[in-house]
Amino acid sequence: MSIQIQDSLRRRKAPFRPLVPGQVSLYVCGPTVYDDCHIGHLMGPVIFDAIARWFRSRGYLVRFVNNITDIDDKIIQRALKSGEPWLAITQRYTAQYFEFLKKLHVVTITDHPRCTEYIDEMIAFVEELIAADRAYKTSDGVYYDIQRQEHYGKLSGRKLDEMLSGVRVERSEELRHPADFALWKLAKPGEPTWESPWGAGRPGWHLECSVMSSSLLGQAFDIHGGGDDLKFPHHENEIAQSEALGHSYAQCWMHNGLIQYGGVKIAKSDPRMKDPEFARQFQAAWLLDTYGAPTIRFFLLQGHYRSPVDFKPENLQAARAGLARLLKQLGALAEEADETNAEEVFARTLPLPLAERRAAYCEALDDDFSTGRALGHVFALLNDAKKLAGKEQHEALRLVRDLGRLLGLFLPGDAAQIADDEAHHGELFEQVMSFVLTLRQEARARKDFALSDRIRDGLAALDIHVEDKAGSSTWRVGS
RNA sequence: GGUGGCAUAGCCAAGCGGUAAGGCGACGGAUUGCAAAUCCGUUAUUCCCCGGUUCAAAUCCGGGUGCCACCUCCA
Incomplete structure (x- = not known):
């Protein structure tokens, strides 16, 4: 039984076929480090960590790249406003991001490339695009020419002429098409710069992911992941750039649902976020402090990664109550050092009902990483365990723990964190x-x-x- | 306006052609001085509405209605 993945690009579920047998190359867009981390920034890492863990459990070697965008307009703005050097800002928020990943048991990321470490590669990439007549210079930078792209819009399902009808004011008249995007931005006075053949400036946003993924994973790699809001324009533009140079790029695209509150998406620009009390609820620091990192991880995995997750308090409390009950039942078992070996867990000889639960759990995860369904089976297993006694019960509880641990749950110290x-x-x-x-x-x-x-x-x-x-x-x- | 997606108990959420997982909550019982915790049990004759296909539909098709997201920076 192979792992099935819902591919955003082809819009269907298909068996995962790695480019290199036994290996998975995964790229997930990371945060722009200019402000306090909010829960949306952590959803992707947690979900893809669980996915990477499952690949490992199934015997794959996973290389997982998660970039850090450490140069960007918003970082520059923040630096100009506060007077703090941009580098100090990015270093602080990068460290904060890493700290949250650690607390959330995100352990599978193998590479954290920073944008500013790949400037040379990005310049070379743009030069190639210009040489291929896919990019052109203007007075303020270098732009990608989307009209030269055969299937521009294939990921997000839009057509160039439809996009023209959208009101796009204040785009430079030098652009060949209003949706052409910047590959290189020439610097204004006071901005951080890197030298380039087109003048001092900095890379455009979309460029970094194309460059860093091909540098670390190759011109073709298995899976590209990210938040659903990145489909357009970010991922669309990554595809355009990379395919323009003949890269076959990601073989499969996975998009996670977004954070909501009361059924509506939460984003920095949301008007409700002006209220500091409201905004606080989505700050990673506050959430992890209030509910405990294990609750947040568990909560995120209780749903399906493609569905939106509603961070209203009732939902978080329900998740914490459920997890607390489960951890309480596991007791000392949850505090034993994590030596879980997937192969051993799968091979364990078990009474039939328990073996069936284990099989159902695996089936759920093989089916597009249905972590919520899988966790349902874990709870059902817990209920089974209660009907057993002695050694049999212990074996059932150990299975509950170990199945959870394959997804980074029920680890030592978790219980203490969710208790107050x-x-x-x-x-x-x-x-x-x-x-x-x-x-x-x-x-x-x-x-x-x-x-x-x-x-x-x-x-x-x-x-x-x-x-x-x-x-x-x-x-x-x-x- | 264009493009996707979703509508399942009080709330969250699986199931995607074979007769409704699981969690939270609620309720009843055991236990307790009373509670809490724990244990046992109950909690959707029905899956937004209307048609259709089928021996059989929450699951497929057609038509409604409602909600969400993207089309601008966003994880």
Whole structure:
């Protein structure tokens, strides 16, 4: 059974056939590092990390390239506005991005090329395009001539004449077609520059992905991924440039759905984002802090990668509750070091019902990486496990854990992160709580339940919830 | 206006021709001094609407309606 992938370009599902047997070359567009990371920037990496993990589980060697756009108009604007050197800005936000990837257990990315490391290659690429008569100079840069492209628009499904009818004001009259895009932008005073045959300037946005992917993966590679919003114009233009030079480029395109709130896409330009309280909900730092990185990863994998994901609080809370229940059942198993070996997990001899769950799980992932369906089977397996006992139950729970781990879930430390972060409460708070609970324990010992209930209710009103266990009590903040 | 996509229980979400996975929540029971947690059980005769094809449709076809995305920077 081979892995099936829904290809955005051909608009159909087809068996994955690698260019090199046993290997996968994957390129996923990364962030422009000019501001705090928001959850949309992390969705792609998490999803494609799960996909890469599944390829590995199926025995493939995966090379996974995720670029960093570290020169761009927005970075320059930010630098001019704040007075901070652009390099300091990009370095800070790149480091932040890497930190979030680590917290989210994104471990499969093998290369993080930075745009500014490939300027020479980009200049050479543009020279080739000019030599092939696919690009031309204007007073402010070099542009790609889309009308020379035979199938321009094949990815996003649009036609050149249709695009002309769209109102595109303020495009230079020097352009041969309003949708022609910049390959090289000549610098204005005060902007960072690189020397080129056309004058000092910087590369256009679309160029970097064509250049870096071919440099690292070759002129033909297996899969190109990215957010659905990049289909047009970004990916369309990548295809145009690369095919103009005879590259066969990506054999298959995968696009992930976008972040929504209340059914509407969330993006930086959204008017709702002007409200800082609202905007905060999509900042990676806040989300990871509030729900825990494992919840965010789990939540993203509960849906299908091509569908939009709604980050409203109810949904995140539901995900956290489900994951918390599962981790609680796994207990110590979830804290054991991760030594999961896919081959061993697949080969394990199991009672028939468990083996069937495992097969269903694999089938779901082989079918266009249906992580949500796969996780449904994991929960069903958990319910099966509860009906078993002793060694059999342990084996079933171990399978739950290991199937999850193939996707980067249920790892050591996860449970602690989604339980409320004790670091936020502080040591003093811990001591106070311990004291209060001791008093309550004493009241209970002498059957003064009126008092013990008063303490518990009073704490509950502060959103601190006490739970009695045999001989001791525990507490937690929030639902 | 053009181009894609989606409509399944209170919410999220799978299924894509053979008689509705799973999660959250809710409800009932066990347990508990009472709770919480845990365990057991219940929770869509039906898949936006109307036609059609078929022995059989949530799944296919035609026509509606509603929502979303892209066409401008966006992961």
